[in-house]
Amino acid sequence: MTAVSAARSTAPVDGGRPGFGARLTAPLLLGSLLNPLNTTMISTGLVAIGHDLGVGAADTAWLVSVLYLASAVAQPVLGRLADSIGPRRVFLGGLVVVAASGLVGACAPGFGWLLVSRLLLGVGTSAAYPAAMAVLRDESRRLGTPTPRTVLGRLSFAALGSAAIGPTLGGLLVATAGWRGIFAVNVPVAAVAFASALLWIPADRPRPRENGSAQRAPALDSLGILLFTGALTCLVVFLLDLRHPMWWLLAPTAVLAAALTWWQLRHPHPFIDLRMLGRNRALARTYLRHGLSYLVVYVVMYGFTQWLEEARGYTSLHTGLVMLPMSAAALACSLLGARTKGIRAPLTLAAALLAAGGGLLCFASGGTPLGVLLLTGACFGIPQGLIGTSNQAAVQQFAPADGIGAAAGLQRTAQYLGAITASGLIGLAYGQSADDGGLHLMAAVALVLAVALVVLTVTDRALRTPRN
Template sequence: MISTALVAIGHHFGIGAADTAWLISVLYLASAVAQPVLGKLADTLGARRIFLAGLVVVFASGLIGMAAPSFGWLIVSRLLLGVGTSSAYPAAMSVLRDEGRRVGRPAPRPVLARLSFATLGCMAVGPTLGGVLVMLVGWRGIFAVNLPVALIAFVVGTLWIPADPPRALAPSGESLGRSLDPLGIGLFATALTVLVFFLLDLAPPVWWLLAPFAVLAGLLAWWQLRRPRPFIDLRMIAANGPLARTYLRHGTSYLLIYCVMYGYTQWLEEARGFSSGDTGLLMLPMSLAALVCSLLGARTKGIRGPLTLGCLSLTGGAVLLFFFSGSTPLPVLLLAGVCFGVPQGLIGTSNQAAVQAHAPPESIGSAAGLQRTAQYIGAISASSLIALAYGQRASDSGLRLMAGACALLGVFLILLTLTDRALRPARGVRH
């Protein structure tokens, strides 16, 4: 929803696109760290507890954002929202794993597709709903809407999510703190924060920030390799090529998708002069295409075909954006949204199935959290690309710069997908 409110927020506080990009980055920075942490907690303490606790944080974020007296408080609200919502996906994957153990078989592809459909449904209606809220009640409605959503989800979760099965906190009586690896979490969060500060100020780049990032990344790798139960199991990821390539593919795909979700909407408002409500309606074809394709992707037996089609659609959409200007006809604007809606449905569902197929069953919550971490690193990179392309205001030349970079990444995605032997049907087995 925030995508159609960035311009209004910038005008209210007297700041430009490069500053409002922090509303994107801080949420995804918090999510990138919190997803694997809460995934591990869901594996350890139980999915239901973690999901409900996350909703409490989401409710608090809505209160702060609704009443924020300054832009800094909006940053706090988005940070809390990133932490709170990070409980949903890994908790859901843990619930599916526990249910699979109860019935004696893994979750079928259509069940995974419904989870993806729920996620995509929220992402898909977000720009449209956000535009309507900004038009009717102002940008604060973007934050206020989290209050009833969190309350409803808490009640429904309490009634419907199965009770958490008993499980030991850690082997050999290891404490919860030691099993969670707080030092690893701290190193990862600090390294990622430094990287985000570097990425968000690329004109010109602050090169010296790469030195502390390299040191922190090296310390993180050294510590994770020494730990018997690391925060990020680098050995497992290095030995599990299909899973590692799924993370790379997922993160790169969503870099392109978020460039459109945030960068394209800003261009529609600032360069083309559409209102927030009109922009939300213009993004509706993207939303509908994402929902339809998520259902169609669930009906396919393979993973490679839907991924390839999604990557081709991403690349084609980026090429189309490259030629946009102030005189681009309305039907072509709508077609661009469809080009980016198709991969949202196909890529999200297919990569989710790939994680389910290749991740170790006992740590599916952590693996799912790392998948979302890859997605949010892509989102952070997208906000950096948007800030570099636009500066303080969206423009035709900035859109072309962003679209050109996305087209090159789309070609890389196509090659990565076509050359991945693990995506062939004969190799689609659990590792």
């Protein structure tokens, strides 16, 4: 969005406040792009980091994994904080942590400091999306109108667009400023987002009680957060290496999960409201649908590119050009999906296209025409845009009004679990090299999961009619 079009779209209402115009959404979009951008931007700097600091590929891979893990844990935690103490405070605090992480990474004297930087970066960038959803919820309440799908589409577009340009931007920074530029670039971006948020995001307001007095924020469920973090950490470490599974990790995962369930059912203000999820099955199905969708998408996004380079012999540049239709389709459909009124139809179309793409990959080989490969990429790109926008709308529709921040955070946690599981499946399928057999195995898994998604979406009665 250009400055001129942003200014034209701003329509002050109610005492000069911007409603859902550009002044409110600009800082939300800028903050929300930081997490997906840093997820992919590091990919083109791993080799340079390893050479400079004398570490191998297995060690540099943790720079990716630690951000996934931190984000999966921090998204619902910071979402709960946004619901309890106010989204503007959480949004601004997260940007401060992002700036600090950029400075730590840019000045890191060793590899351990880079891990600390990525951990802080995962926590700081995780504040933006759930806080943004809570800000939109509050503005929707004030105006007495639902959040426009176009606004949700812009959030999805910001995430998809930043993830798509991340490798290119990372390569440019490494070539011009060195790998430290990948960390340092977060400082000015966070500063601009912080300044615009101070100016344009409305101050947090206390929620009234039924008797009209100010409502005090409930105490944060610290034990619940610790149990959730422990269980998720054990599960993630297990999923990251399915080729050499550490089966013993399933025992502490099960024990911590059981303790978490027991505690959440007894706490007056639980970190994860399991009773609500048990009653609100539409929201629980949204999380399941979102996680499975991104499991399929990430299996192909990363597994297909490796196969193109190793099995087909394409260069990184040629692989990027083959994947260009996938990225372009994802960006275009995130905007088109925002203009649809329903949820069920775009999600059904997305699941059907994922199944079609998986079917095409089941027969891919070294002699597959380039046109078929381009079509396959588009079959996985279109669903990305539709899934992101439609599931955002589903969370807005089905989540409790006072818990939208935590609900949005859990949506992202489901997405990261899908990504982490995909990484493990890719390692399990390929082993030492990406060959046709490994690709066909992943394609078969993607096809089965996509068919399950079609069934899950078509049979979900909650998606058939909008909820007021």
